[in-house]
Amino acid sequence: MTDFFAMGGYAAFVWPSYALAALVLLGLLIASLKGLREAEATVKALESVRPARRRAQSAAKRSAAQPETDSAPDLPGKASEG
Amino acid sequence: MHRFANPARFLRLSTLLLPWSAGATVVLLIVGLYLSLFGSPPDYQQGDTVRIMYIHVPAAWMSLFVYTNMAAAAAAGLVWKHPLADLFAKAAAPIGAGFTLVCLVTGSLWGAPMWGTWWVWDARLTSVLILFFLYLGYMALVNAFDDPQRGTRAGNVLLLVGIVNVPIIKFSVDWWNTLHQPSSVIKMGGPSIDSSMLIPLLVMAGAFTSYFIAVVILRLRTEIAHRKIQTLRFSVAGDGATG
Numbered sequence: 001m002t003d004f005f006a007m008g009g010y011a012a013f014v015w016p017s018y019a020l021a022a023l024v025l026l027g028l029l030i031a032s033l034k035g036l037r038e039a040e041a042t043v044k045a046l047e048s049v050r051p052a053r054r055r056a057q058s059a060a061k062r063s064a065a066q067p068e069t070d071s072a073p074d075l076p077g078k079a080s081e082g
Numbered sequence: 083m084h085r086f087a088n089p090a091r092f093l094r095l096s097t098l099l100l101p102w103s104a105g106a107t108v109v110l111l112i113v114g115l116y117l118s119l120f121g122s123p124p125d126y127q128q129g130d131t132v133r134i135m136y137i138h139v140p141a142a143w144m145s146l147f148v149y150t151n152m153a154a155a156a157a158a159g160l161v162w163k164h165p166l167a168d169l170f171a172k173a174a175a176p177i178g179a180g181f182t183l184v185c186l187v188t189g190s191l192w193g194a195p196m197w198g199t200w201w202v203w204d205a206r207l208t209s210v211l212i213l214f215f216l217y218l219g220y221m222a223l224v225n226a227f228d229d230p231q232r233g234t235r236a237g238n239v240l241l242l243v244g245i246v247n248v249p250i251i252k253f254s255v256d257w258w259n260t261l262h263q264p265s266s267v268i269k270m271g272g273p274s275i276d277s278s279m280l281i282p283l284l285v286m287a288g289a290f291t292s293y294f295i296a297v298v299i300l301r302l303r304t305e306i307a308h309r310k311i312q313t314l315r316f317s318v319a320g321d322g323a324t325g
Contacts, residue, residue, distance in 0.1 A: 043310050
C-alpha cells in the first residue's frame with residue numbers, strides 16, 4: 001500500500017494531477033448545481049408575483065371573445081417589488 | 083436540428099438524458115480510476131508518471147472537443163438565430179476552461195520529472211495556453227454587455243475566429259519541433275499505444291465526456307432559467323409602470 005502511494009517515487013507529481021482534476025470537476029459540478037437551484041428559485045419567486053396578471057389577461061381575452069357578461073375582472077397583479 | 087431549438091423540447095429531452103449521463107459518469111469514473119491507478123502497468127521509461135496521462139490526455143481531448151462544439155453552436159447561433167445554440171456556448175465555456183486548466187497543469191506536473199522543465203514556450207504548449215485564454219476571453223466578453231443578446235453575438239464571433247487555433251493545436255506536434263510527443267492514439271495506422279494503457283485512457287475519456295454532457299445540461303437549464311427571469315423581470319417592471 002505504501003508502495004502504491006509512493007507511485008515509484010513520483011507521488012509528488014501523480015497525486016496532485018488527480019487531485020486537481022477532482023477539484024476542478026467537483027467544483028464545477030457544485031457551482032453549476034448551486035447556480036441552477038438559485039435561478040429556479042428566482043423564477044418561482046417571480047412567477048408567484050406574476051400569475052395574477054396572467055390570469056387576468058386570459059380572463060380579459062376570454063371576455064373579449066364572448067363579450068360582456070358582467071363587470072370585467074379587476075386587475076390585481078400590481079407588483080409592489082421588482 | 084431545428085427540432086431542438088425549442089427550449090421546452092430541450093428541457094424534456096434533457097430530463098431524459100441527465101440521469102443516464104450522470105450515471106455513466108459515475109460508473110466510467112470508478113472503472114477508469116481503478117484501471118488507471120491499479121489495473122495498468124507503469125511505463126518502462128516513464129515509470130508511474132505515465133498515470134498522469136489518464137488525466138492529462140482526456141482533459142486535452144475535452145478542451146478541443148468542447149471548444150469545437152461551442153464554435154459549431156456559435157455558427158448555428160449566428161446563422162439561424164438559434165436561441166439554444168447561444169446558450170449552449172455560454173453554458174459550456176466554464177467546463178471547457180476547466181478541462182484546459184487541468185490539461186495545462188497536469189502537463190506541467192508530467193513535464194517536470196520527465197522533461198526536466200515545468201514549461202517551455204513551444205508550439206503545443208503555447209497554442210493550448212492560447213486556447214485557455216480564448217475560453218476566458220469568451221466568458222469575459224459574453225458577460226461584458228448589459229444586453230445579453232449582444233454579448234452572445236460578440237462571443238460567437240470570437241469563438242469562430244478562435245477556431246483556427248484548434249487545428250494548430252492538433253498538428254503543432256507534427257509541424258514544429260517540440261518537446262511534446264506526437265500523437266499516439268489518433269493517428270494514421272491506428273494507435274501505437276498498448277491496450278493495457280489505451281483502455282484506461284479511453285474509459286477516462288468516456289467519463290469526461292459524460293461528465294461534460296451532464297454538467298452542460300445543468301448549466302443550459304440555468305441559462306434558460308436566466309432568460310426566463312429576464313422576461314419575467316421585464317414584464318413585472320412593465321406592470322409597475324402601466325398598472
